[in-house]
Amino acid sequence: MRPLSSDLREFIHLLNTKSVKYVIVGAWALAFHGRPRYTGDLDVFVAREQDNADRLMEVIEAFGFGRAGIARDDFL
Template sequence: MKLNRDLREFVGLLNSHKVEFLVVGAHALAYHGLPRYTKDIDLFVAPRAGNADSMIRAIDEFGFASVGLSASDFLTPDIVVQLGVEPHRLDLLTGLSGISWDEAWSQRIAGTLDGLDVWFLSKDCYIKNKLASGRPQDLADVARLRQIRP
């Protein structure tokens, strides 16, 4: 999946600052074979102190220092930090419904996103997360994903 210049730059900064994160949401769905339109990129961030510090350095270097985020924002469970505007918004998540960071990380899948090395949420974890969310679009995505990859 192709990213716009800003999103690609941000993901590159996460890599250069060694932030532990997983690509989740529609970009993970596309990786698993079902591309669909999305207005953002969802990244699940490891909620650990050193990782939160690295995340703040990446955000500051990207140009969002004035937003006033701190490492503690990435240590609080189940927070969504939104940066930018649709259709190129960043959604930085510290939790996912139905799955822990450790479970998601242990089952991660290596891949590339617009030429950048990233980790994707596994298909099984994706399904578990979307079933726990229970939103109609999520349930439809799970049904479609199960059809093409039983």
């Protein structure tokens, strides 16, 4: 299995550090379970809860996307 890029590893680290409830889906999840199909993106589902959305917004800002026009309500 090809390793995750440093950006994707950083994003996952931030999700874990902020205790965001999430699950990785898509090609990376498929590759982890034995059927490699590599893409350049990472598909993530997050729990649709207010507290989780607040923590996710902290991650988005820390990752450098604070000015991307993303709002907490986008995740509810």
